[in-house]
Amino acid sequence: MNKTEYLLACLSEECAEVQKNVGKALRFGLDDIDPNTKLGTNGELILEEFYHICAVVELLQEDGIIRKPSGYWKREMENDKKKRVTKFMEYSKQKGTLK
Template sequence: MTETEHLLVCLAEECAEIQQAVTKALRFGLQDNYKDSTPAQDIARELCDLIAVVELLEEAGVIKKTGTIDAIERKKARVWHYMEYARARGTLE
């Protein structure tokens, strides 16, 4: 396995861990305190871990984050657009 492949595996693992934290929040609530941290805290921690791996991929020259600010703003606009569409369709409160 190359260093790039290792980092890509780490990226996939972090994405899966975010998914797990989000599903627990949906099942039990963001502020559930069953263990030492809440699902909200778990999501924040996993997102930080993901950002760290993304930065390592960038430092290794595997990805380039050029233009990400614009891309992030476009994604936010799409999410808000579809939230309003879902609200209009009656599927979002």
């Protein structure tokens, strides 16, 4: 395994950790705290793991493995995603799957 593969494995793990905490939030609520670990609310843990993703992405960018976007390009991607999510949220309402 080389460094790129190592960092990509880390990125994959961090994405899975976000996914796990989103699942917990859907099942038990954003404000729920796991009584066994007491690490924080599900909402806090989602955010924490999101920042872990950002940290690993930065390491990949620092090594030139993936490119670092300009601020403008990053905002464009974010705005575009927000528009698509909003659009499909409306579609879900029309279909009756989102109340």
